[in-house]
Amino acid sequence: xxxxxxxxxxxxxxxxxxxxxxxxxxxxxxxxxxxxxxxxxxxxxxxxxxxxxxxxxxxxxxxxxxxxxxxxxxxxxxxxxxxxxxxxxxxxxxxxxxxxxxxxxxxxxxxxxxxxxxxxxxxxxxxxxxxxxxxxxxxxxxxxxxxxxxxxxxxxxxxxxxxxxxxxxxxxxxxxxxxxxxxxxxxxxxxxxxxxxxxxxxxxxxxxxxxxxxxxxxxxxxxxxxxxxxxxxxxxxxxxxxxxxxxxxxxxxxxxxxxxxx
Amino acid sequence: xxxxxxxxxxxxxxxxxxxxxxxxxxxxxxxxxxxxxxxxxxxxxxxxxxxxxxxxxxxxxxxxxxxxxxxxxxxxxxxxxxxxxxxxxxxxxxxxxxxxxxxxxxxxxxxxxxxxxxxxxxxxxxxxxxxxxxxxxxxxxxxxxxxxxxxxxxxxxxxxxxxxxxxxxxxxxxxxxxxxxxxxxxxxxxxxxxxxxxxxxxxxxxxxxxxxxxxxxxxxxxxxxxxxxxxxxxxxxxxxxxxxxxxxxxxxxxxxxxxxxxxxxxxxxxxxxxxxxxxxxxxxxxxxxxxxxxxxxxxxxxxxxxxxxxxxxxxxxxxx
Numbered sequence: 345x346x347x348x349x350x351x352x353x354x355x356x357x358x359x360x361x362x363x364x365x366x367x368x369x370x371x372x373x374x375x376x377x378x379x380x381x382x383x384x385x386x387x388x389x390x391x392x393x394x395x396x397x398x399x400x401x402x403x404x405x406x407x408x409x410x411x412x413x414x415x416x417x418x419x420x421x422x423x424x425x426x427x428x429x430x431x432x433x434x435x436x437x438x439x440x441x442x443x444x445x446x447x448x449x450x451x452x453x454x455x456x457x458x459x460x461x462x463x464x465x466x467x468x469x470x471x472x473x474x475x476x477x478x479x480x481x482x483x484x485x486x487x488x489x490x491x492x493x494x495x496x497x498x499x500x501x502x503x504x505x506x507x508x509x510x511x512x513x514x515x516x517x518x519x520x521x522x523x524x525x526x527x528x529x530x531x532x533x534x535x536x537x538x539x540x541x542x543x544x545x546x547x548x549x550x551x552x553x554x555x556x557x558x559x560x561x562x563x564x565x566x567x568x569x570x571x572x573x574x575x576x577x578x579x580x581x582x583x584x585x586x587x588x589x590x591x592x593x594x595x596x597x598x599x600x601x602x603x604x605x606x
Numbered sequence: 607x608x609x610x611x612x613x614x615x616x617x618x619x620x621x622x623x624x625x626x627x628x629x630x631x632x633x634x635x636x637x638x639x640x641x642x643x644x645x646x647x648x649x650x651x652x653x654x655x656x657x658x659x660x661x662x663x664x665x666x667x668x669x670x671x672x673x674x675x676x677x678x679x680x681x682x683x684x685x686x687x688x689x690x691x692x693x694x695x696x697x698x699x700x701x702x703x704x705x706x707x708x709x710x711x712x713x714x715x716x717x718x719x720x721x722x723x724x725x726x727x728x729x730x731x732x733x734x735x736x737x738x739x740x741x742x743x744x745x746x747x748x749x750x751x752x753x754x755x756x757x758x759x760x761x762x763x764x765x766x767x768x769x770x771x772x773x774x775x776x777x778x779x780x781x782x783x784x785x786x787x788x789x790x791x792x793x794x795x796x797x798x799x800x801x802x803x804x805x806x807x808x809x810x811x812x813x814x815x816x817x818x819x820x821x822x823x824x825x826x827x828x829x830x831x832x833x834x835x836x837x838x839x840x841x842x843x844x845x846x847x848x849x850x851x852x853x854x855x856x857x858x859x860x861x862x863x864x865x866x867x868x869x870x871x872x873x874x875x876x877x878x879x880x881x882x883x884x885x886x887x888x889x890x891x892x893x894x895x896x897x898x899x900x901x902x903x904x905x906x907x908x909x910x911x912x913x914x915x916x917x918x919x920x921x922x923x924x925x926x
Contacts, residue, residue: 361714568716588908593916
């Protein structure tokens with residue numbers, strides 16, 4: 345038996361950097377450092393753990409859609425221990441929305457071959473959290489999403505989903521799409537050996553033609569959503585700061601009373 | 607007037623506040639038609655009618671509880687096909703976003719998530735969103751298909767607007783896909799008696815400075831004195847001091863209350879992403895250089911173990 349896992353990852357602008365929009369109201373990627381979305385590290389980690397706990401042959405492929413620099417995200421995942429990588433890159437992809445991204449990812453996943461897809465719970469830039477559900481819809485397989493625990497055995501994926509009202513145990517037959525939360529387990533750091541090994545691992549590059557996707561199905565032209573404006577939020581006016589010299593709690597109560605919260 | 611589908615978030619017939627906010631927003635763009643599914647669906651009609659639903663489409667089946675997400679998508683799709691609405695609105699919970707996205711794909715539409723405001727526009731509804739940790743405000747619309755939009759809690763004040771609220775049974779035929787992901791067990795979350803974090807008017811949060819699970823009692827005491835929900839920073843959650851369901855921030859809940867009280871929270875970008883749109887922000891922190899103080903309307907530089915209990919006592923005294 346063998347198990348083919350595809351982990352979808354995203355290369356995102358560093359959240360601690362100064363993120364802003366380009367003139368066409370897409371995310372400006374030139375002026376801020378990029379990195380593997382932190383939430384996708386959890387997906388890579390769970391793929392590695394499933395592999396380590398399995399008696400089957402497990403092959404882990406990391407997949408990303410993005411510009412040339414997005415290779416850095418793949419390289420990080422490979423250095424953590426993934427086996428190979430696929431980079432979908434095409435100039436016509438610029439400005440693709442979530443619906444379009446799910447199309448590209450789904451076609452690439454089908455072309456790569458898979459038993460299990462693992463994604464992070466959301467990207468740290470768009471933070472929509474809808475791509476895993478969209479992938480399940482497109483691939484026509486069960487979605488087993490937002491898991492804080494995940495395991496795979498005998499062709500079945502199981503996991504725990506912690507919702508607002510209840511904690512649920514979920515189960516589905518493979519093939520399936522899983523997404524994992526930041527509660528699923530700390531992601532490992534790449535070792536020096538891992539970093540060196542990653543340099544020798546294969547990275548395939550595919551474009552839209554390889555995936556039989558027309559240019560007008562993706563990019564700004566193919567987008568189902570339009571951003572009409574983006575305005576920087578006005579800086580908050582400086583608040584009152586007091587040092588506690590024994591009356592700090594009372595002073596704060598006075599402020600809250602003045603604002604009618606008490 | 608065009609009809610607007612509103613997906614109802616309820617627990618055994620008790621409608622949650624974000625749905626009532628959605629009805630208020632829906633009335634700006636058309637006539638709200640509510641869709642209530644699962645156990646207690648019909649019990650939601652009275653409150654939905656009171657808040658503007660001209661019609662309430664209901665359907666109950668064991669599939670909603672026994673399988674994940676897809677049965678709800680198929681029911682909402684059935685409602686969409688029955689009504690041909692001008693837009694579909696769904697509360698922005700994790701599940702709500704998944705339902706909205708899958709519906710959008712099925713009906714050939716775009717999806718906008720986490721809107722914080724909604725207004726009628728010349729080319730369909732215009733959604734306001736707060737992005738990049740609330741550093742930017744964007745206005746977006748759907749370019750193709752029927753707009754499917756999820757809206758965050760606390761995005762509108764609930765307004766009563768009595769309407770007919772005629773209950774109609776929705777016909778739903780589930781496909782094989784609906785039963786793909788089984789829910790094999792469900793443990794309801796124990797009620798704390800406090801308001802739901804994302805819906806609360808006041809949120810009191812603790813962070814690394816709280817320094818231990820047992821010390822969260824003083825955060826809870828302050829919250830209770832204000833009738834507030836309790837939140838926690840990622841540092842406090844990762845340390846195991848408070849449950850993940852109470853985490854405020856990029857990977858937890860995003861809150862937008864009238865008042866946010868941060869105690870022992872430095873204010874890292876990931877935390878700010880989840881609370882920066884709060885109307886009034888106050889903070890208590892020992893470190894005068896903590897970035898949280900850049901956001902506050904009122905800040906106290908001091909030891910939370912001195913300041914918070916004193917504040918709680920003072921609130922209790924004032925409330926008599």
